[in-house]
Amino acid sequence: MATSSLLLVLALQLSGALAHNNGLALTPQMGWNTWNHFGCDISEDTILSAAKSFIDYGLPNYGYGYILMDDCWQAPARNATTGAPIADPTKFPNGVASLADQIHSLGLKFGIYSSAGMYTCGGKFGSLGYETIDAQTYAEWGVDYLKYDNCYNEGQAGTPKLSYDRYANMSNALNATGRPILYSMCNWGEDGPWNFAPTIANSWRISGDIYDNYDRFDERCPCTSMIDCKLAGYHCAMTRIIDFAAPVSQKAGQNHWNDLDMLEVGNGGMTYDEYVTHFSMWALLKSPLILGNDVTNMTNETLSVITNDAIIAVNQDANGSPVERMWNTPISTGGTLSLWSGSLVNNTYVIALLNTSPDAQTVSVNFTDVFIDQGPSYQAGTYEIYDLWQKDDAGAWGASVGTYTGSIPDVQIG
Amino acid sequence: MATSSLLLVLALQLSGALAHNNGLALTPQMGWNTWNHFGCDISEDTILSAAKSFIDYGLPNYGYGYILMDDCWQAPARNATTGAPIADPTKFPNGVASLADQIHSLGLKFGIYSSAGMYTCGGKFGSLGYETIDAQTYAEWGVDYLKYDNCYNEGQAGTPKLSYDRYANMSNALNATGRPILYSMCNWGEDGPWNFAPTIANSWRISGDIYDNYDRFDERCPCTSMIDCKLAGYHCAMTRIIDFAAPVSQKAGQNHWNDLDMLEVGNGGMTYDEYVTHFSMWALLKSPLILGNDVTNMTNETLSVITNDAIIAVNQDANGSPVERMWNTPISTGGTLSLWSGSLVNNTYVIALLNTSPDAQTVSVNFTDVFIDQGPSYQAGTYEIYDLWQKDDAGAWGASVGTYTGSIPDVQIG
Amino acid sequence: MATSSLLLVLALQLSGALAHNNGLALTPQMGWNTWNHFGCDISEDTILSAAKSFIDYGLPNYGYGYILMDDCWQAPARNATTGAPIADPTKFPNGVASLADQIHSLGLKFGIYSSAGMYTCGGKFGSLGYETIDAQTYAEWGVDYLKYDNCYNEGQAGTPKLSYDRYANMSNALNATGRPILYSMCNWGEDGPWNFAPTIANSWRISGDIYDNYDRFDERCPCTSMIDCKLAGYHCAMTRIIDFAAPVSQKAGQNHWNDLDMLEVGNGGMTYDEYVTHFSMWALLKSPLILGNDVTNMTNETLSVITNDAIIAVNQDANGSPVERMWNTPISTGGTLSLWSGSLVNNTYVIALLNTSPDAQTVSVNFTDVFIDQGPSYQAGTYEIYDLWQKDDAGAWGASVGTYTGSIPDVQIG
Amino acid sequence: MATSSLLLVLALQLSGALAHNNGLALTPQMGWNTWNHFGCDISEDTILSAAKSFIDYGLPNYGYGYILMDDCWQAPARNATTGAPIADPTKFPNGVASLADQIHSLGLKFGIYSSAGMYTCGGKFGSLGYETIDAQTYAEWGVDYLKYDNCYNEGQAGTPKLSYDRYANMSNALNATGRPILYSMCNWGEDGPWNFAPTIANSWRISGDIYDNYDRFDERCPCTSMIDCKLAGYHCAMTRIIDFAAPVSQKAGQNHWNDLDMLEVGNGGMTYDEYVTHFSMWALLKSPLILGNDVTNMTNETLSVITNDAIIAVNQDANGSPVERMWNTPISTGGTLSLWSGSLVNNTYVIALLNTSPDAQTVSVNFTDVFIDQGPSYQAGTYEIYDLWQKDDAGAWGASVGTYTGSIPDVQIG
Incomplete structure (x- = not known):
């Protein structure tokens, strides 16, 4: 069964929540x-x-x-x-x-x-x-x-x-x-x-x-x-x-x-x-x-x-904020296509598209979906997008794939 | 997604129920x-x-x-x-x-x-x-x-x-x-x-x-x-x-x-x-x-x-009686159309039609549905109907939209 | 919505069960x-x-x-x-x-x-x-x-x-x-x-x-x-x-x-x-x-x-044995048709057919269904059938409607 | 309703689990x-x-x-x-x-x-x-x-x-x-x-x-x-x-x-x-x-x-390991066809196919399904297969039905 996940990084900060106070696991172990x-x-x-x-x-x-x-x-x-x-x-x-x-x-x-x-x-x-x-x-x-x-x-x-x-x-x-x-x-x-x-x-x-x-x-x-x-x-x-x-x-x-x-x-x-x-x-x-x-x-x-x-x-991002699934669409041949989004520090966001269907899918990532929690000004923003499973010219994980406003159109996945 | 709610006021009294006895919130705060x-x-x-x-x-x-x-x-x-x-x-x-x-x-x-x-x-x-x-x-x-x-x-x-x-x-x-x-x-x-x-x-x-x-x-x-x-x-x-x-x-x-x-x-x-x-x-x-x-x-x-x-x-009506949903019909294009009804003081009733489908709906409000709890004599009654989201000639909320017996036919909603 | 229930009485005995021992309600109050x-x-x-x-x-x-x-x-x-x-x-x-x-x-x-x-x-x-x-x-x-x-x-x-x-x-x-x-x-x-x-x-x-x-x-x-x-x-x-x-x-x-x-x-x-x-x-x-x-x-x-x-x-039968629903068949126009059966004293049984669909139904009552609990010898038996909602010639509830073996064919209900 | 179960025995060992320690029921009573x-x-x-x-x-x-x-x-x-x-x-x-x-x-x-x-x-x-x-x-x-x-x-x-x-x-x-x-x-x-x-x-x-x-x-x-x-x-x-x-x-x-x-x-x-x-x-x-x-x-x-x-x-096998249902496929005419598999001592396995549909079924038993828990080397193995409901030439239950690698093709069941 074909699958792939596209990962992209964008922009901002959040707050943490109280928990077991032994001082450990500020980020996941x-x-x-x-x-x-x-x-x-x-x-x-x-x-x-x-x-x-x-x-x-x-x-x-x-x-x-x-x-x-x-x-x-x-x-x-x-x-x-x-x-x-x-x-x-x-x-x-x-x-x-x-x-x-x-x-x-x-x-x-x-x-x-x-x-x-x-x-x-x-x-x-x-x-x-x-x-x-x-x-x-x-x-x-x-x-x-x-x-x-x-x-x-x-x-x-x-x-x-x-x-x-x-x-x-x-x-x-x-x-x-x-x-x-x-x-x-x-x-x-x-x-x-x-x-x-x-x-x-x-x-x-x-x-x-x-x-x-x-x-x-x-x-x-x-x-x-x-x-x-x-x-x-x-x-x-x-x-x-x-x-x-x-x-x-x-x-x-x-x-x-x-x-x-x-x-x-x-x-x-x-x-x-x-x-x-x-x-x-x-x-x-x-x-x-x-x-x-x-x-x-x-x-x-x-x-x-x-x-x-x-x-x-x-x-390990200091925000400690897990991604949420913003939508999850059944595919007629089985499985689903889903969008996940979360906040990182320094005005940066992470997005994932997950395709669990047997077939490749083409889909646009709409920023109104990515930034449901952040609201209109973020939804209208412009972001530089990085693919975290590609390496940049220096050989480091995370290559820029361009700058987008409003959406990333026609993403191929799977 | 289109939506609207029609609100209408009609006729009678009910009784209250026992609760936390600090004397507060006789009506909702x-x-x-x-x-x-x-x-x-x-x-x-x-x-x-x-x-x-x-x-x-x-x-x-x-x-x-x-x-x-x-x-x-x-x-x-x-x-x-x-x-x-x-x-x-x-x-x-x-x-x-x-x-x-x-x-x-x-x-x-x-x-x-x-x-x-x-x-x-x-x-x-x-x-x-x-x-x-x-x-x-x-x-x-x-x-x-x-x-x-x-x-x-x-x-x-x-x-x-x-x-x-x-x-x-x-x-x-x-x-x-x-x-x-x-x-x-x-x-x-x-x-x-x-x-x-x-x-x-x-x-x-x-x-x-x-x-x-x-x-x-x-x-x-x-x-x-x-x-x-x-x-x-x-x-x-x-x-x-x-x-x-x-x-x-x-x-x-x-x-x-x-x-x-x-x-x-x-x-x-x-x-x-x-x-x-x-x-x-x-x-x-x-x-x-x-x-x-x-x-x-x-x-x-x-x-x-x-x-x-x-x-x-x-x-804030003194009856303190919430509306009940009398029927809730799925609409093929998504959402539902529903009828809500409740009793107020002084032989008055409130009705709401709620359309959560994407399309406008036309429906008759049958008094046999509105007055399920009150029975046949109410179902056969005649009522003056007010629309609570229209203003009357004096500029007050609630304009009369006519007098009806048995039903309000062909209500447009949405 | 049309409905009716056919009631029939037949043949045998069962046993009781233990309960609250105040000596009351041997039969339902x-x-x-x-x-x-x-x-x-x-x-x-x-x-x-x-x-x-x-x-x-x-x-x-x-x-x-x-x-x-x-x-x-x-x-x-x-x-x-x-x-x-x-x-x-x-x-x-x-x-x-x-x-x-x-x-x-x-x-x-x-x-x-x-x-x-x-x-x-x-x-x-x-x-x-x-x-x-x-x-x-x-x-x-x-x-x-x-x-x-x-x-x-x-x-x-x-x-x-x-x-x-x-x-x-x-x-x-x-x-x-x-x-x-x-x-x-x-x-x-x-x-x-x-x-x-x-x-x-x-x-x-x-x-x-x-x-x-x-x-x-x-x-x-x-x-x-x-x-x-x-x-x-x-x-x-x-x-x-x-x-x-x-x-x-x-x-x-x-x-x-x-x-x-x-x-x-x-x-x-x-x-x-x-x-x-x-x-x-x-x-x-x-x-x-x-x-x-x-x-x-x-x-x-x-x-x-x-x-x-x-x-x-x-x-009030001394057996105290409620009927059980032996089958319950959905009807395409809504509701169901169901068969209920229970034991009374003196080798007698009670059967009910319940039709909650909007239409009349014709169905045979098979004794293999009626006597699931009693087994093959009962299923093959011959029974005199009474309709408990008809009066007999003397004006008493319960008129004989004939003697049947194996099934009561083509019962009209509704 | 037609049904049958095909039972086959193959090859290996497992471990037991802790339980009530009265020393009884090492195998099922x-x-x-x-x-x-x-x-x-x-x-x-x-x-x-x-x-x-x-x-x-x-x-x-x-x-x-x-x-x-x-x-x-x-x-x-x-x-x-x-x-x-x-x-x-x-x-x-x-x-x-x-x-x-x-x-x-x-x-x-x-x-x-x-x-x-x-x-x-x-x-x-x-x-x-x-x-x-x-x-x-x-x-x-x-x-x-x-x-x-x-x-x-x-x-x-x-x-x-x-x-x-x-x-x-x-x-x-x-x-x-x-x-x-x-x-x-x-x-x-x-x-x-x-x-x-x-x-x-x-x-x-x-x-x-x-x-x-x-x-x-x-x-x-x-x-x-x-x-x-x-x-x-x-x-x-x-x-x-x-x-x-x-x-x-x-x-x-x-x-x-x-x-x-x-x-x-x-x-x-x-x-x-x-x-x-x-x-x-x-x-x-x-x-x-x-x-x-x-x-x-x-x-x-x-x-x-x-x-x-x-x-x-x-x-009574000393492994004490119940079979698991590896797949369970609905049949359009009702019931399901399912595969069960479990480990016995001495590198031996037991398989069952269960057909609860009204019709006979033909299905291949794939060793990738049988040996999900054991992994690739077992899945690729060769096994001698016995039918436990046939008797061998000496009149003992369990007759060999051949040797298979990868799958047992075209098993008739029911």
Whole structure:
């Protein structure tokens, strides 16, 4: 299925919104997570090797700074006396604190994983009822980031209050440690975290898990909207997550982001154009950019996508304002054509056209649509337009494609 | 998109319903709010200047009596010792009590704003957990009206009981002060305030925020009905709010009103005909009429809309009975044609035809439809019909257009 | 809109189900309620006059036994010292106990009304928080029946548990009095009383209030199903309530009935055929049969409908098994054609065909559809068929129309 | 309506998931339940006779091991002094412990029934509030299995937490006895037991009760999905339950199974082909296989279906991984054609094509669809295909039908 996204940059400033006040994630967090490549098969060695390769590829130069250890780091049981969490002594013979130190010595930050339930999704001990000792231990270990999942939550969901209370317990425990720890909620959009989580978390997942596919409907991700979904599931295709994000985009801002889930760029299930769309839309929607591919072995194509610093600059723009979908037109042969628009600092705007139909489309971008929120004077303005997926003469991402007033006529897309 | 509304007045009386018993808002409140024009950029000076202009334009003569100070009046923090709210000392060097006094000396009433959450929507301190001291302070300051928002509510929503308890806390605190303070709930229709709020509030918002647009669907206002909406959002176009109001119209009455949000008349996003529809339908649905335009600088056209005293008389009619939508017919070219009907005092009725299709429509108004609730004798009656948007020979709003029995045939609309 | 219902009686037995154990309402209650005719304008005189007329018309001979005093019997306030309820001394100069005595002396039972809220729907004091003293007082007054409404419930709804707890409080209070008082819940189907109420009540309303209309959609009754409706409303047309009843029919049985709301027969808003359908379907669905017309002045036609003792016998059949809708076929010109079937005692069955389309229909009634629950041997059986709306040669309702095996071919309906 | 299912076996391994840790139901439980054949008419004699016939037919050789005594074993009341449950002394003159002993002496395990409510569905005393003494008594009686129903639950439903707490009470009580008792929740899918029950139960029902019908819509099973159904009902046709299972299949695994309800094979309401589909899909979806027919009198055809040990091997495969529906295509004449795929141990896979349309279909099974979860190398692989409903030359179920790469072209189905 053909697809492409045209990205253009234009003009102005906005304001931020209040959120979880640990001082972290002023812009969406960037990093790499072990799960998609290693799954449960992680160890001190595999993580350190990946971190070193991560540096060799120069990823920190683009803003990627977190190495996130996902599920299966745990020993079979907690400390029987103290209840403290223990890492698997075989996988982590020197302990988690040592691993964190080594990650820190590489100039990177270190993240850990647990679940707001009796068990983690991988069947290890969860943190429900152990929030205080777990947060304290993470802080002692030098942890900088917690991804906090939702498996085996013992029925403590179904109203915003039940979910809030469960996730706020860990938020408070993390804050009480005195160590700044980025708090990444992963409750799959249940009970509307965009409504209840801004004051307790730096980001929250908005849907079931992504899988490396462009637009296939999978019954394991059965809901057509996440606004009141009772079965978030997993195997949610990339463009379906974009649809899920559209109505809740309004809820994100500085320190409190919608997390569209880890990136699949480089995992092989989509084409180059599809990965360009994936990376671009995640960036524009201000999702955390957490790589999920094998960072020890990347093609040039993969590297070129994840290091487009013009796109990353949009994601990390100080305004912290996600794009909104201004229109979304069904195409008779399937899919839709949609226009997205958002504000950046310094009188600059970002626009995206997204074509998920099987056919190429020609469409004019009308500034009355782009600047619905800004009003008539902006709608009548003149703008210099840049294509963020073309390089300029100096080889930098973002080539000027001309100056336009009122509209950009006859844009070819797909 | 063409539109117009025909308004007609006819014959009888009804009864009121029980509600929040602070003695206020027997009819829907009328006034002006700072937010749409000034946003966060308010001060003693800007508010007083607006109030004076408000008087110069003669608005109190039409019933507009409240000057409402919306968000961003607060200092960065509460009093560290007492927890009492403090106004921003730069914006309000003489304090809120002084401002209220000056408003009162102009013969107007003064309103304030807060949120039933940890923060206000603008990121200032909220009132959740501070209801008693906030209500007491407002009373000491001479506040007459509280708009109480829903941001950062810490997950205390999702069942009517959670929302009721949170909003009842402030209602009880206001009542305990002994000062009559009109209580305007702004929980965006969550959990059905039309069901749970009549005994605790004078009015409640029924949807996400309005924006200055006739009928555009915006993804930030994603629900197609507010009866069980889990994401009220904002950027709800004017006629979409009318649709939201139709099924809950039955729930409003004396002292307890559906609030369709502030008026956009005069803000430039709609045509004259569209603003006529906006003002008329807000009035007939017994919404509070809170101006949201720049009251220091109004065109004659804007002024003529908001000072149609025939329409205002319908809004302020002592029956307190909102119109109901008697039928709503889809038009093949888009939009609908609908008939609305309601009872006023003194054997008088109000009828509206609303055409939201792009084309002019011709339709007969059948009295069997108008008087569904009154029955056969009314359906067979003869009525003198007035058009409330035409002036009579003496220049007063409401010109007779003839006497009809059974129906008004071939009404042209649009 | 044309309509008719064909009713036929056939052959066998079933079993009952457990429910509220006050020994009342083994079969659906029958009686008359003040509301539809008198509204708030009731008094000792009006009620006694109606009761006497009720007897003069011979209604008790058909099973009608309850005289139900609806809202507005209350004084402006409770006894300030004891909190006990007080009747309006002007309307009821001799008190409620005296009225109940006089009703009893006529051989009838007496019912009262209140609401599980702060106020009743008519704005009188409600019983929320006063369950014990109210139940005790009702018992002292000699009350036999309580209709318990849902207005002003202070947000105590939205989960089955909130609704159950609120209504169980009164159920327990009534039981504690030692006097058998039939408990008729009126929570409009909120939170699924068919699921939670069988052990606490004798009947429960399943929808918003009926109005005297055959099938008009009114926006005040906005939900298309009552299974998860968040705004029950009122002005629900008669056949819409039949649709609401279809899926919950399975939940009713001895002592615990679905209440489809009061009857409108005789109030003038429907034709004779439509009232026949109304009375028949209420009876077959085992709704309480509570007259809502003026029982002091009835036409012969009205009287003939409400005294069809063959239909009443189906309602009062000892099996207590409501009919189920076996199929429901849309008709292209609007409405549907549906088949209903249910078991009575003594190997007898009741069948109804309901045609809500504007046109006459011809259809065969296949015994494989009628006896889906009974299986092949019943489906192949031979049955004598009676039409319950025809009189036999002796002038009794229910004339034989022949003997059929396998099907009744070519039934004309409408 | 024509139907058939083609079943094929191929190649690999997966991992299990954590669940209720009583050590039972590593694979779905298999057995026989009294309800469908005997209903309330059970006794020591009828159950022992059935158990002996069950053995005579050799069913234990195929894995069927539980004899489950459903509702109506109870005396009219509990022990008035201790509150302990008592069996009906007429039906069970020697008591339940004696019956359990005799079942055990036949080499079988014994199950009992109760409800998490005030009464059971058949109107006997329920276990709500009696969890501890009931579990203790069951353990003393030698009970190995509890089916725990949902009738008369007193409004303790509507959020996952309410349902979890109610069912966890019995789970904890069973665990506290020290006797391993398989815990089979029967809350009809309310509040999403697939989300909250894995840590407390071995299986949970996902819908209202099955009835012996292929695909008829019955209004007593009104919901089109069980993800957020507020009226589970009963009379759910077999293929409708398959539809209900599709999105929640992802939630089952070792020790925690989706229960699609008892089998109807042999009860006469479906054809041989339909029962083959029924038994196959229950097995592939890893439902418990609980016979519901008359095990004292089975036809050879019935016996051949329930003893297909190739199908049973799929159900009991150590992977514990239910099939997922990979695609589901509507057929213009009604019904759908769908592909299901799942992993077994030893590099083996199971595939099913399900045709619920009235007509035969021809379709190619593409390995890119079968192996969506396994990826490109599997999609390009070569597999030997077996038809599990054909016998090989030695008379064993599962005959090879050839070797295929990339796809199985032109499969005829139906």
